[in-house]
Amino acid sequence: MTNDGNSVRFDRRTLLKAGAALGALPLAAPFVQVARAADTIKIGVDNPLTGTYAALGKNEATGMAMAVDEINAKGGILGRKVELAIEDSTSGDAGVAVQKARKLIDRDQVSFIIGNINSALAQAIANVANEKGVIHVVPGGHTDSITGQNCHWNVFRVCNTTQTEANAVAGSVIKSAGKKWYYLTPDYAFGHTLQAGMESAAAKLGGTKVGADLTPLGTTDFSSYLIKAQAANPDAIIILQQGDDGVNVLKQAVQFGLDKKFHLAGAQLELEVLLGLPPEARVGTWVFEWYWNQPNVTGLKEFVAETRKRTGGHVPTARTWFGYASIHTCALAAAQANSLDAVKMAKALQGFKLPPEIALMPDGAYYRAGQNQLIPNLYVGHPQAQGKDDPEDLFVVDQVVKGDDVSPTLEETMCKQDWPA
C-alpha cells in the first residue's frame, strides 16, 4: 500500500480480504438479550432474527410472546414467572447457533431451549441440548432426521417432518396435474429430505421424476433452472424452495408463463411467501401446516384477534402458531410432570395431547411417543390471488388431512431414543 498524501491506494490483498469480509457479512449479527429476575423460569430462544429467515423468526417470536403472557396470566410455570431469553441464531450459521445455545444453557441457565427455523441449525442445537440434558422444542425446522435418525429423548418438534408434508400433498398433485414431475430443490438438508419424501410419496402412486435441479440457497435468478424444467416437459414443476427463494422462483416461473403450460406445485407453502408474491403468482397445489381461517375450531378466533392486536392487524401464520405451541409445550410439560426435571418432563410429553385451545386445529395434535414428533392436521389446497373478506386470506383449504394418515410409521422414521438411565 502506498500513501501519497491525498489518496491511498489499496492493494489486491486488501480487496480480497474485503471480499472475504463481505461474504461474512450475513453471519455477523448483533444479539439481543432479555434481562431477568432470579426466581423466574427462563426459556431460551435460539432462532433467526436477521437474514433470510428474519420474517419467519419474527412471526414465531410473536407467537412465543403471546404464549408467555398467557402462561404468566395463569400463574406461570409451577408458580414461577416465565421469561424468554432471546438470541439471534442468524439464518444460516450453525456455529453461531451452537454458541448461542451453549450460552443460553450454561450462562443463562434456561430450563428449556427453543429453535430453529433452519433445519441444519435445529439439528445442531438439538445435539447441544441433548448433551446438556435440556428439553429442546423445535418450532419450525422440518428435516426428517430431527425426529428420525438423529432423534433424541429431549428433543420435541412442533412442525411436521418433510416426509409427512410430502405424503399429504402428493396425491392431490398427481390427481390435478399428472405423474411426471420435475423438481426444483434448495440445496440443503431440508430440500434434500423434502425431495426424497416427494419422490417416495409419488412413487407409491405411480409418479415419476423426469428431472431435478439443486439450487444453491439464496439463489436470486432462477431462469436457468426454469429453462431446463420447461425443456423436460413435465406434468408438474415441483417447487420446494422456501422463504425469499420461494418468492423469487414462483414470481419468475409465472413471469415466464410456466403456470399456463405446466402445473406448479410443491409441498410446504407458507403465508409469508404468498404475501410476498404479486397476485398473479399465487398459484399451484400445496400443503399448509396451519391456517388461520378454519371453521369451528375452539379458541381460534381469540388467537387471531390477539395476533392482530400485536402485529398491527396482521393475521397469524403457521409460524406464529409454531412459536405459540412451542412455548406452551414447555409449560405443559412442567405442569404435567410437576417438576422441572428434564427426564420427567420428557416422559410426561410422550403421547401427550395438546389442549384444543392450544392445538387450534379440527382434530387436535399430540406428541407421538417414542419419536417426540407432534402429529397435527395438515391443510392441502391452493392459493387465491386476492382474499375475499380479508386481504390476508390467501389460501383455500381443499382438504384437511389427519396427521396420523400421512405420517411415516415409527419404524419408518428410524428414530431410536437413548434415554438416560
Next chain:
Amino acid sequence: MTQLLLLAVINGLIVGAFYALMAIGLSLIMSLSDVINFAHGGFLAVGAYLAYSMAPYLGFWGGLIVAPILTALLGLLVERFLISRVYGRDPLYSLLLTFGLAFIFEDVTRYIWGAQSLPYQVPGWLMAPLSLDLFFLTGYRVFMIALIVLVVGALFWVMTRTRLGLRIRAGTLDLETVSVLGVNVRVLRNLNFGIGIFLAGLAGVLAAGQLGLTPTIGSSLIMQSFVAIIIGGLGSLTGTLLGGLLIGLAMNVTAVFLPSATEAVIYVMMALVLLVRPQGLLGEEGRF
C-alpha cells in the same frame, strides 16, 4: 442439449447485464475514491424500497426515475458527511465505515418496511413473454436490458466525451496531479459517488421487478458485482462490464450441467483470474 445451451447463453447475457449494472457503480467508486463500498447493497435496497413506497403515487415509471435519484442524493450526503472523512487514511477505515453502514441500511429497511418480503408490481403488459419458444424473454427483461444498455452507454459517453468524465478518468489514474491542476477533487469524488449510487438505486428498482422485496435484497446481490470487478479488472469500466457478462454466462451454462455449482463457479473463475492474470482481464498493470 444444444438448444438448452443456446438458451442458457442468451439468458446468461441477460442476467450478466444486470450484474454489470451493479458492478459498474461499485467500480466507479472504487476506482476514484479508493473506497470499497460495502454499503452498495444497502443503497440498492433503499432504491428498491423507495420505488415500492412511491408506486401508489408515481406508478412504476415515476418510481423508476425518482427512486434512483433520491438514492443518489442520499449517496451524496453519505459521501459528504461520512465517507469523505476517511479519504487518505488507511483503507481499513473506509472498510469499517461502509461495513457498518451496510448493517445500518439493512436494519433500517427492516425497521421501516418490515422483515416480511413485499410484492413489487411492474405493469402487466411488461410481464408477458414475447414468444412461446423464448419464454424467458419477458417484456420486462427486454426492457431491463434496453435500459441497462442505454444507461451504461450514457455513462461511457459521459466518461469519454465530457469534462466531468475526463476528470474522473484522470483522477482514477493520478488524483494528485489532477488536484494540482486545479480540479476540485472533493466535488469530483462526491459527484462520482453519486453516479455510482444512482446506478445502485436503479439496479434496486429493476431487481424488485423480478424478486421479492426483502431487507437482504442488497446483500444477496452484492457478491456477484464484487466478483465481476475482480474478474474484469479494477479501474476499467469495460472490464467490469465484461466481468458482469462473464459471470452471468458462467452461472447459466453451469446450471445446464451441474446446477448446484452455479454459485461456486464464479469464485472458481475469480481464483483462476487471480492466478493467471491478477490485475483482472482488462485491469491496468501496476494498479495493484
